[in-house]
Every structure is written in structure tokens, then in C-alpha cells.
Amino acid sequence: MDTLKLPTQKTERSTNGRVPGPHGSDSPPSCASSGAGFSRQAARDPVLETRNLCVTYRGRGTSQPDRQAVKDLTLAVRRGEVFGFLGPNGAGKTTTMNVLLGFINASSGSASLFGTDVREPIARQRIGYLPELTYYYKFLSAEELLRFYARIFKIPRGERSRRIDGVLKLVDLEQARMRQIKTYSKGMQQRVGLAQALINDPELLILDEPTSGLDPIGRMRVREVIQRLKNEGKTVFFSSHELGEVETVCDRVAILHQGELKVEGRVSELARQHQCSLEQLFLKVIGYAARPSN
Amino acid sequence: MRSARLPLLILIALLVLCCGLAAWLDLWFQGWQGNRAESADLLNVLMGDSRRMFANHFFVKADAYFHSGFYPTVFDNREAFQTPHMAEDSGTVGGRNRGDETGFLGKPRDWIDAFSRQLFPSRHTHLDEGGASGDLGNSSQVREIMPWLRTSAELNPNDIRTYTVSAYWLRERMGKVAEAEQFLREGLRANPDSYEIMYELGRVYSENKHDETHARNLWQAALREWGKQEAPKADPDKFLFVEIASHLALLETKQGNYRQALAYMERWKARSPSPAAVERYIEEVRRKMSSADQTHTDQSSQNPGKAP
Amino acid sequence: MNNIFAIAGVVIKELYRRKDFYVLFILTALICLVMASVNFFNDDKIVRYLKEICLLCIWICSLVIAITTTARQIPSERENRTLFPLLAKPLTRTQLLLGKFLGCWLACGLALVCFYTFFGALAASREHHWPLLSYLQAGTLHWVMLGVVIAFALLGSLIFSAPSANTTICFVVVAFILLLGRHLNKVALHLPEPRRSVLYGFYYLIPHLELFDVRDLIIHNWPPIAWTVCGVATLYGLAYAAAFLISACLVFRRKAIN
Numbered sequence: 036m037d038t039l040k041l042p043t044q045k046t047e048r049s050t051n052g053r054v055p056g057p058h059g060s061d062s063p064p065s066c067a068s069s070g071a072g073f074s075r076q077a078a079r080d081p082v083l084e085t086r087n088l089c090v091t092y093r094g095r096g097t098s099q100p101d102r103q104a105v106k107d108l109t110l111a112v113r114r115g116e117v118f119g120f121l122g123p124n125g126a127g128k129t130t131t132m133n134v135l136l137g138f139i140n141a142s143s144g145s146a147s148l149f150g151t152d153v154r155e156p157i158a159r160q161r162i163g164y165l166p167e168l169t170y171y172y173k174f175l176s177a178e179e180l181l182r183f184y185a186r187i188f189k190i191p192r193g194e195r196s197r198r199i200d201g202v203l204k205l206v207d208l209e210q211a212r213m214r215q216i217k218t219y220s221k222g223m224q225q226r227v228g229l230a231q232a233l234i235n236d237p238e239l240l241i242l243d244e245p246t247s248g249l250d251p252i253g254r255m256r257v258r259e260v261i262q263r264l265k266n267e268g269k270t271v272f273f274s275s276h277e278l279g280e281v282e283t284v285c286d287r288v289a290i291l292h293q294g295e296l297k298v299e300g301r302v303s304e305l306a307r308q309h310q311c312s313l314e315q316l317f318l319k320v321i322g323y324a325a326r327p328s329n
Numbered sequence: 330m331r332s333a334r335l336p337l338l339i340l341i342a343l344l345v346l347c348c349g350l351a352a353w354l355d356l357w358f359q360g361w362q363g364n365r366a367e368s369a370d371l372l373n374v375l376m377g378d379s380r381r382m383f384a385n386h387f388f389v390k391a392d393a394y395f396h397s398g399f400y401p402t403v404f405d406n407r408e409a410f411q412t413p414h415m416a417e418d419s420g421t422v423g424g425r426n427r428g429d430e431t432g433f434l435g436k437p438r439d440w441i442d443a444f445s446r447q448l449f450p451s452r453h454t455h456l457d458e459g460g461a462s463g464d465l466g467n468s469s470q471v472r473e474i475m476p477w478l479r480t481s482a483e484l485n486p487n488d489i490r491t492y493t494v495s496a497y498w499l500r501e502r503m504g505k506v507a508e509a510e511q512f513l514r515e516g517l518r519a520n521p522d523s524y525e526i527m528y529e530l531g532r533v534y535s536e537n538k539h540d541e542t543h544a545r546n547l548w549q550a551a552l553r554e555w556g557k558q559e560a561p562k563a564d565p566d567k568f569l570f571v572e573i574a575s576h577l578a579l580l581e582t583k584q585g586n587y588r589q590a591l592a593y594m595e596r597w598k599a600r601s602p603s604p605a606a607v608e609r610y611i612e613e614v615r616r617k618m619s620s621a622d623q624t625h626t627d628q629s630s631q632n633p634g635k636a637p
Numbered sequence: 638m639n640n641i642f643a644i645a646g647v648v649i650k651e652l653y654r655r656k657d658f659y660v661l662f663i664l665t666a667l668i669c670l671v672m673a674s675v676n677f678f679n680d681d682k683i684v685r686y687l688k689e690i691c692l693l694c695i696w697i698c699s700l701v702i703a704i705t706t707t708a709r710q711i712p713s714e715r716e717n718r719t720l721f722p723l724l725a726k727p728l729t730r731t732q733l734l735l736g737k738f739l740g741c742w743l744a745c746g747l748a749l750v751c752f753y754t755f756f757g758a759l760a761a762s763r764e765h766h767w768p769l770l771s772y773l774q775a776g777t778l779h780w781v782m783l784g785v786v787i788a789f790a791l792l793g794s795l796i797f798s799a800p801s802a803n804t805t806i807c808f809v810v811v812a813f814i815l816l817l818g819r820h821l822n823k824v825a826l827h828l829p830e831p832r833r834s835v836l837y838g839f840y841y842l843i844p845h846l847e848l849f850d851v852r853d854l855i856i857h858n859w860p861p862i863a864w865t866v867c868g869v870a871t872l873y874g875l876a877y878a879a880a881f882l883i884s885a886c887l888v889f890r891r892k893a894i895n
Contacts, residue, residue: 136721136724136725137724137725138721138724138893138894139893139894156727156728156729157727158727159725159726159727159728160727162725164721164722164725165722166718166721166722166725168718169722170717170718170719171719171722172647172651172719173717174650174651174654174655175647175650179650183643183646183647184722184726186639186640186643187639187640187643187726187727187728188726188727189639228722231722232722241725394685394686394857397853397857397858397859398853398854398856398857398859402820404820404823404824405823438822438823438826439822439841441822441840441841441845441848442819442822444848444866444869444870445819445845445847445848447862447863447866448778448848448849448850448851448854448862448866448870449850449851449853449854450853450854450857450859460857460858461857461858461859461860462858462859462860472680472682472683473683473684473685473686475677475678475680475683476675476677476683476686477686479677479678499678503678503680505678505679505680508678508679512678
């Protein structure tokens with residue numbers, strides 16, 4: 036069984052040892068090399084930050100009152116860490132992501148990516164996004180889709196083909212690259228989604244339930260990608276219901292419930308502090324009480 | 330096996346029932362509506378009487394084509410277009426037009442109206458006079474009105490003017506005498522009592538085929554039909570009567586049958602809008618008749634032995 | 638501009654990979670070839686009726702392509718959730734909208750080139766002459782008109798909930814303007830106040846799409862239109878298209894897309 040192979044630091048480095056950025060130009064070196072966990076580098080600027088973020092959905096008339104989906108959320112994700120964003124269904128995770136990606140506007144508070152307000156399109160230049168439900172233009176092939184997104188990222192023409200070859204190899208879609216997406220299976224469509232999220236070599240990857248609906252092999256592949264990205268010093272921000280996976284790959288987690296941030300911190304510290312596993316902590320935070328079995 | 334056969338048997342039974350019902354219903358329908366074979370025309374079956382409305386629309390469309398698209402809409406002043414010009418110019422129908430045919434649009438009412446006149450036909454032209462291009466040598470452009478006249482005739486075979494107008498343009502400008510005759514005969518089959526078609530058919534024989542005998546027979550038949558249909562009316566169609574009578578009169582004059590010519594001219598004069606002009610024709614024929622009588626008398630006196 | 642052209646490219650690809658255009662083109666060709674085979678009094682030089690039928694088919698097909706293609710752009714992106722990975726890129730909503738407009742407009746332009754080439758070949762087969770200048774003017778004005786319709790349909794796709802409602806309303810409005818737009822002032826003059834002012838105001842407000850319908854000039858071989866008139870008509874059409882697009886951008890900016 037082939038495992039996913041990310042383009043390693045060796046293939047990406049230019050001769051002076053600096054890692055090329057999304058435009059092919061040199062950018063400052065990112066965090067440490069393979070095998071390390073969370074790297075302690077000097078500059079810990081938050082790449083993703085929210086301050087007192089509130090999102091209220093307006094109700095329709097008296098029968099449907101206003102609903103506050105996110106309440107006063109203050110969060111910071113530092114460069115190079117893998118951050119798990121947890122919560123039960125309806126907690127406000129997707130709403131928060133929608134604000135970060137500019138799909139909806141916050142009612143109050145602020146959100147920024149790399150220090151730029153999320154409402155500015157340039158804030159999304161250095162991120163990759165994989166939505167929970169992956170649908171792409173069915174009449175395009177994988178290659179055409181990636182070429183289209185590469186053009187939007189203003190990746191130079193000469194660089195585009197190399198990037199596309201790299202990500203298609205990474206997600207194991209080289210053989211099917213010229214076929215239209217409408218002929219792809221669900222797993223293949225998910226891989227196309229991952230490919231388009233990585234086409235611009237993002238510094239921050241936002242994943243919305245990346246393993247949802249995948250078989251065990253698919254889930255393993257996603258875990259491997261996250262791990263590789265972490266090893267390369269990329270920042271990953273993802274939401275998931277798979278607490279076991281979160282516990283394995285994440286450096287820090289936050290648990291959201293009914294729009295409020297209940298718990299935040301490093302996985303190991305939370306476990307020590309609360310004397311329980313992440314799953315037990317999760318259930319405790321959301322106030323779930325097991326029913327007595329008869 | 331049994332369960333697979335049952336639906337099939339039910340289906341066959343239903344088909345048999347449908348065929349039987351259809352056979353019975355068809356007899357009942359024929360008893361009510363008449364033999365279907367009599368209404369075999371697809372357009373008649375599909376459209377019913379509404380086809381006559383379309384027929385008139387296409388007849389007017391032919392006139393719009395005659396004007397290369399410069400034509401009044403229902404919102405414009407149509408006083409000068411009550412009788413289609415292509416019909417009036419053909420000499421087969423009487424005209425009721427009055428007013429300015431070049432100015433039906435009037436003055437521009439606003440800047441949009443003024444600007445829009447640059448973008449649609451805005452000059453009064455006739456196809457037989459060169460049309461929009463002004464190419465006087467190309468008067469056969471009038472062929473372009475034919476498809477609409479043909480379609481109009483298909484939709485309403487009882488509209489006489491379609492046949493007469495088409496026949497005129499076919500033979501006069503397009504040189505298609507055989508087609509004109511065939512079309513008129515088609516019209517005569519649909520309208521056996523039509524004096525207008527008989528008259529026009531007579532013109533084909535007289536002007537194009539130079540068969541005066543046939544033309545005379547047709548015009549006499551037309552005159553008889555006119556007498557049966559129009560004469561009893563309070564306001565008969567004088568225009569066609571004058572046309573038929575005048576053509577008969579001139580034919581008889583040309584062939585030297587002056588008495589017969591005079592008889593037609595008297596009838597012509599009785600219904601003509603300008604009897605004075607007809608009187609001049611009558612005097613001329615009388616002069617010819619008297620000089621012909623004189624010539625005959627001189628010849629008889631010079632040859633007394635010969636039988637007249 | 639790069640983003641706008643990128644999105645336009647995707648829209649054009651969608652048009653030529655869907656079957657709509659080919660079906661409509663073949664239908665038009667079939668209708669015209671059947672009508673061309675009809676014998677009218679054994680004269681094979683009669684051509685204007687054929688030109689009229691062909692141009693009528695072209696106008697109907699181009700409006701169908703323009704309105705149906707445009708009406709489904711944003712709604713289907715939202716429904717198929719392709720909008721989210723797209724807007725997660727460094728792309729503004731305005732660029733997305735302009736890209737969709739440009740793509741639909743260029744796609745319709747390409748379709749028009751195919752249609753008018755067929756029309757020219759059909760007419761030339763009987764007339765034996767090819768007034769290229771007149772055809773170019775007619776095609777250009779037709780294309781500008783489609784630009785106005787596309788911008789209107791794009792605005793409609795953001796206002797109306799269902800693409801079918803938007804499509805129906807666009808067809809009704811366009812047909813109304815094409816058939817009656819020129820005559821509203823005549824009707825208004827026969828009305829008492831204040832209805833006259835209201836109708837006249839409406840007459841000035843609507844985009845006069847009938848100005849771009851120069852079929853009669855082509856069918857009846859009128860001389861070409863003055864270039865200044867073409868230019869002014871083009872500017873008029875582009876102004877309306879811009880107005881609709883600006884409105885659409887303002888609506889789209891405020892719209893929640895999930």
C-alpha cells in the first residue's frame with residue numbers, strides 16, 4: 036500500500052537552504068526539521084487570532100429569536116503548531132471557521148490571519164482550506180482544477196506545472212489527473228480537496244473535519260499528511276470529532292460548547308490537570324452524563 | 330412463473346380493451362363530427378379556425394417584406410396601410426389607403442425614439458422598385474414576399490386575395506407564368522365560385538399566354554359569377570366589376586367585335602368612378618365601328634358578285 | 638484581472654462541455670435546413686424568409702444560453718458547495734462576480750460567432766454575396782445586448798431564491814422589452830396623468846434592448862449602420878450592464894453564502 040509522500044524539505048529547499056514560499060521567492064525559514072514535535076522557535080507570532088469574536092444569527096420575527104452562535108471567542112494559534120478545534124455538533128466550530136475564511140462577517144470582535152483582518156482577501160494568500168464536504172467543478176479534471184486555483188494564487192506559470200505534479204503525486208491522483216472530477220469516487224474527491232488545499236504550499240492549513248466520511252485508510256492518509264506538515268513547520272488548524280486522532284497529532288486543543296470557549300491548552304497539560312483522557316474531559320466540559328444501563 | 334405471467338396477461342387484456350374502445354369511439358366520433366378523412370389537413374386539425382388569424386398575419390407580413398421591413402405596428406398610424414400596398418399595386422384589389430405612407434411614425438417623441446430610428450428600417454420603399462438597396466434593375470426582389478403569401482394560402486385557402494396578388498407578382502415580375510396559373514387553379518379548386526380568381530386567370534391567358542379565347546371565356550364566367558354574388562348586394566364590389574368589364578371590352582375591341590365591346594363598355598360606364606373616361610372609349614369604338622362598316626360597304630360595292 | 642480571467646475561463650469551459658449549446662445549434666441548423674428545403678414556386682433564390690427564421694432561432698437560442706447559463710452560476714456554486722473552496726482563496730466577491738459575468742459574456746460571444754457564421758453561410762448560399770460589415774455590426778450589437786441581459790440575470794440570481802424563478806423572470810422581462818419597449822412612449826401619450834408620467838418614467842428607466850435588434854436591416858439588405866450610432870448604442874448597453882453589475886456586487890457583498 037502506497038503511503039502519501041509529501042514533497043520533503045530537501046526537494047523544496049533552494050541552494051542557500053532557505054525554503055521557497057508560495058510565489059517561488061525565498062521566505063524566512065519555517066520551524067524545525069522532521070521528527071520533532073512542537074518546535075520552540077523564537078518568533079511565536081499568532082498566525083490565527085480571534086479577539087472577543089461574536090457571531091449572532093438574526094431570527095425571523097418573534098417565532099425565531101436571534102441565536103448567538105459564537106460568544107466572545109478569544110483564540111490564538113501560533114506558528115508551527117497543530118491546533119485541534121473541538122466541540123459537539125452546533126457548538127460554533129464551523130461558524131468560527133466561516134468567519135476566519137471570510138464567508139460570513141462577525142457581529143463583533145475581530146479575527147485575523149497572519150496579522151491581517153480576515154475580511155481582506157490577501158489574508159487568504161498563505162492558507163489552504165479543506166471543507167468538510169468536498170465538491171469541485173465536476174466538468175473539470177483534477178489538473179485543470181489545480182491549474183485554476185494555482186492561477187488564483189498567482190503562482191508563476193513556470194512553477195505551476197511543478198506544483199501540480201507534486202501535489203497530485205502526494206495525494207496519489209497522478210493516473211486520474213486528466214479525468215473529469217464527476218467520474219471520481221468520494222475518496223478521490225476528498226484527495227482532490229486535499230490537493231487544492233496544498234497547491235499554494237500554505238503556511239496555515241485549515242481543515243474542517245478532514246476525516247469525516249473516510250474509510251480507515253483515508254483517515255490514516257490524512258493523519259500522515261498532518262504529521263508531515265507539522266514536521267515541516269506548517270501550522271494546522273482543524274476541527275474534528277475523532278478525539279483519538281486529535282490526541283495523537285495535536286499540540287494544543289480548544290473545546291467549544293454552545294458558542295463559548297470552555298477549555299484551551301496543550302493536550303498533555305490538560306490531561307495532567309484534569310486527570311483524565313481528552314475524551315473524558317470533552318464529555319465533562321459539555322456536561323454529558325452517561326445514562327445508567329439497565 | 331405464475332406471478333410473472335399474470336401482469337403480462339393483464340397488459341394484453343388492457344390493450345385489447347383499448348383497441349375495442351377505440352374502434353367503438355371512432356364510429357361514435359364520426360357520427361358526431363363527420364368523416365375524419367374530410368379534415369385530413371394537419372393545420373386544420375391542429376389549429377382549427379385560429380389558422381385564419383395567422384393567415385392574415387402572414388398576408389400582412391408579406392406586405393412588410395414588400396416594404397423591406399418599414400411597416401407600421403399596431404401602435405402606429407395605419408391609415409396609409411389599410412390595404413396592403415403589394416395588393417393595391419397588383420391591381421387585383423381596391424385600395425382604401427389614405428394619409429402619408431412615409432410618415433406613419435410621426436416626429437420623434439424623445440431622444441430614444443429619435444435614436445432608435447437609426448437602427449431599424451426608416452425609409453418607404455417597394456421591392457418592385459429596388460427595395461432598400463434602390464437597385465432598380467433588380468425588381469425581381471419581389472420574390473421575397475412569396476413564402477409568406479404561400480403560407481397564408483396554406484393556412485386560409487378561402488382568402489381570395491392571396492391567390493390573385495401572388496399570381497400577379499409571379500407572372501409580372503418573376504416571369505413565372507406556369508406557377509402563377511397553377512396557384513390560381515389551386516385557388517379555384519378551393520373557391521370554385523371566385524370571380525376574382527377567374528379574372529386573374531383570364532389575365533394570365535391574355536397577357537402572358539396570349540390565348541384570347543380562353544381569357545374571354547374566363548372573364549365571361551367571372552362576370553356571370555359577379556352578377557350572381559355581388560349584384561344583389563347593396564354595396565357590390567364595383568372595382569372588380571370595372572376591371573372585368575373593361576378587360577372584356579378592350580379584348581373585344583382588339584378583336585374587332587365592336588358591338589360586343591360597346592355592350593361591355595356601357596356596363597363598365599354604369600359602375601365606373603370616372604364615366605367620362607369610359608365615354609371617350611365608347612366614342613372611339615363607335616368611330617372604329619362606323620369606319621369598319623364604311624370599309625365593308627365600300628368593299629361590297631366594289632365586288633357586287635361576291636358574297637359578304 | 639488575473640482572477641477575473643481565471644474564473645471566466647472556467648465558465649467558458651463549462652459552456653462547451655455542457656450539451657446545451659450543441660443541442661441548440663443543431664436544432665437551429667435543422668430548422669433552417671428544413672425551411673431551406675421547402676419549394677416556393679420553384680424559385681431557389683428566395684432567401685429573406687430563411688434569414689428571418691435563422692435569425693429568430695439565433696436570438697432565441699442565444700437568450701436561452703445567456704439566461705440559463707448565468708442564472709445558475711452563483712446558485713449552483715452555492716448548492717454544490719464549490720463556492721467555499723473558491724472564496725477561501727485570495728479572491729474578492731467582486732472579482733468572482735465579474736469573472737462570472739465575463740465568462741458568461743465571452744461564452745455567449747463564442748456561441749454567437751458560431752451561429753452567425755452558420756447564418757452567413759446559409760444566406761450566402763442563396764444570395765451569393767456576403768455583407769460582412771452588416772453582419773459584424775449586427776453580431777456586435779447582439780453581443781452587447783446579451784451583456785445587459787447577463788448582468789441582469791446575475792443580479793437576479795442574487796435576489797431571487799430559485800434559479801428557475803430568476804430564469805422565468807428574466808425571460809419575461811427581456812421579451813417584454815424586446816416586443817413592447819419601443820412603443821411604451823406611444824401608449825403613455827394616450828394615458829391621462831399621472832399614469833402618463835409613471836409609464837414615461839418606466840420607459841426611460843428600462844434598458845431598451847430593442848435598440849440592439851437590427852435583424853430587419855440584415856434581412857432586407859439595408860446599408861450598414863453609421864459607426865457613431867453603433868458606438869453610442871454599445872456605450873448605452875455597457876452602461877446598463879455596468880449598473881446591473883454594480884448593484885449585483887453591492888448585494889453579493891452583504892449576502893451570507895451559507
